[in-house]
Amino acid sequence: xxxxxxxxxxxxxxxxxxxxRGWTILVKDDRIAAAGPRASIGEVRDAEIxxxxxxxxxxxxMDLHSHLFLHPYNETSWxxxxxxxxxxxxxxxxxxxxxxxxxxxxxxxxxxGTEGAGYADVALxxxxxxxFIVGPRLSVAGRAIVAAACYGPARKNYRPDCCFPQGAxxxxxxxxxxxxxxxxxxxxxxxxxxxxxxxxxxNGETRPxxxxxxxxxxxxxxxxxxxxxxSHAMTNEAMRRSILAGVDTIEHxxxxxxxxxxxxxxxxxxxxxxxxxxxxxxEYFRGYVAGESDPTESMQQAxxxxxxxxxxxxxxxxxxxxxxxxxxxxxxxxxxxxxxGMTPDQxxxxxxxxxxxxxxxxxxxxxxxxxxxxxxxxAGGDPTSDIARLSDVRFVMRAGQIYRKT
Ligand SMILES: [Zn+2]
Numbered sequence: 001x002x003x004x005x006x007x008x009x010x011x012x013x014x015x016x017x018x019x020x021r022g023w024t025i026l027v028k029d030d031r032i033a034a035a036g037p038r039a040s041i042g043e044v045r046d047a048e049i050x051x052x053x054x055x056x057x058x059x060x061x062m063d064l065h066s067h068l069f070l071h072p073y074n075e076t077s078w079x080x081x082x083x084x085x086x087x088x089x090x091x092x093x094x095x096x097x098x099x100x101x102x103x104x105x106x107x108x109x110x111x112x113g114t115e116g117a118g119y120a121d122v123a124l125x126x127x128x129x130x131x132f133i134v135g136p137r138l139s140v141a142g143r144a145i146v147a148a149a150c151y152g153p154a155r156k157n158y159r160p161d162c163c164f165p166q167g168a169x170x171x172x173x174x175x176x177x178x179x180x181x182x183x184x185x186x187x188x189x190x191x192x193x194x195x196x197x198x199x200x201x202x203n204g205e206t207r208p209x210x211x212x213x214x215x216x217x218x219x220x221x222x223x224x225x226x227x228x229x230x231s232h233a234m235t236n237e238a239m240r241r242s243i244l245a246g247v248d249t250i251e252h253x254x255x256x257x258x259x260x261x262x263x264x265x266x267x268x269x270x271x272x273x274x275x276x277x278x279x280x281x282x283e284y285f286r287g288y289v290a291g292e293s294d295p296t297e298s299m300q301q302a303x304x305x306x307x308x309x310x311x312x313x314x315x316x317x318x319x320x321x322x323x324x325x326x327x328x329x330x331x332x333x334x335x336x337x338x339x340x341g342m343t344p345d346q347x348x349x350x351x352x353x354x355x356x357x358x359x360x361x362x363x364x365x366x367x368x369x370x371x372x373x374x375x376x377x378x379a380g381g382d383p384t385s386d387i388a389r390l391s392d393v394r395f396v397m398r399a400g401q402i403y404r405k406t
Contacts, residue, residue, distance in 0.1 A: 005047035010057035015368035030400040060107025060375030062355035065319025082116040098135025100328030105377035113144030122188035142189035147209035148172035197238035215245035261312035272319030275336035280325035318351035
């Protein structure tokens with residue numbers, strides 16, 4: 001045994017839908033070396049022993065829809081963040097946001113666009129990987145891609161002769177969108193993020209933006225290079241176009257019909273419901289008060305989309321749109337998923353095994369088994385009977401390194 005071994009002794013272990021009382025986990029370097037009843041692990045010398053009484057050890061949690069370069073809109077509006085905050089300022093903040101996420105037990109994030117902060121996410125990921133700053137392992141989407149003149153800050157709200165930054169890279173037509181995909185991937189984006197609809201209607205209604213042909217060309221270019229595609233789609237039509245174009249994940253899906261979610265299941269497209277985003281926006285701008293108000297129209301739509309997906313047996317991952325609300329409170333999304341029909345076990349599976357599969361890393365992330373990455377988190381009590389216990393984080397380890405203990 002090397003002196004790098006760590007023996008973790010929690011009250012119970014949860015992984016892949018099963019609870020195991022009395023299991024012990026042995027970690028060596030960045031991997032799980034053994035997991036099982038103490039007697040099965042054999043003699044361990046010179047290991048650091050971490051006792052976690054009255055706690056459940058889980059695979060590190062994952063949130064696959066984050067925006068580390070945004071902060072809550074009730075602090076600063078989205079327009080003001082994009083227009084007035086420098087990329088340097090936003091990057092420094094993002095480092096703090098990354099640390100808060102890790103300390104809350106989220107050891108992996110898929111960050112879906114810097115919203116006007118260029119490729120600073122690629123730099124943030126590098127700084128975390130190199131150990132300069134503390135944060136989760138990241139998959140990043142770079143600038144993300146929107147149809148020309150179909151995103152924010154909306155031009156109609158400003159002087160027409162102003163030239164000002166947009167929240168993502170604009171593209172129009174097949175040549176431009178293919179070029180944008182290739183450029184973003186070459187700059188270090190792990191995913192292509194497309195905005196398939198936005199609030200561009202005459203009265204601010206959400207309407208599809210990219211044509212079927214544009215979406216198809218973008219997906220082909222990304223897939224040719226071996227990278228997956230995430231599509232922001234609120235409306236049923238943008239969802240349908242995105243699914244037919246072959247995207248890998250649909251984000252939001254508030255307006256999705258049963259038929260459209262059935263199509264997602266058939267095509268193997270995963271769904272990220274971002275339920276907390278609609279709650280947070282309702283709190284900031286519609287006077288919604290949790291526990292007092294009736295759900296707003298947007299919250300009801302989000303809930304309906306989620307229920308449709310659940311009824312159709314779609315693969316549902318955990319993706320919250322954190323950044324719209326405070327970093328480090330990602331667990332709100334799991335709470336919403338259980339409020340709207342998932343069991344705590346299903347929500348935990350979404351945030352671990354399912355998310356790992358969406359990233360194509362199911363053999364080493366989102367699971368506690370020998371050979372897997374030692375990304376581990378402990379919560380007080382038993383989150384499989386009360387998901388809210390996930391807020392009581394007692395221990396965080398990423399790649400075998402302890403970041404939080406108590
Ligand atoms: Zn988002």
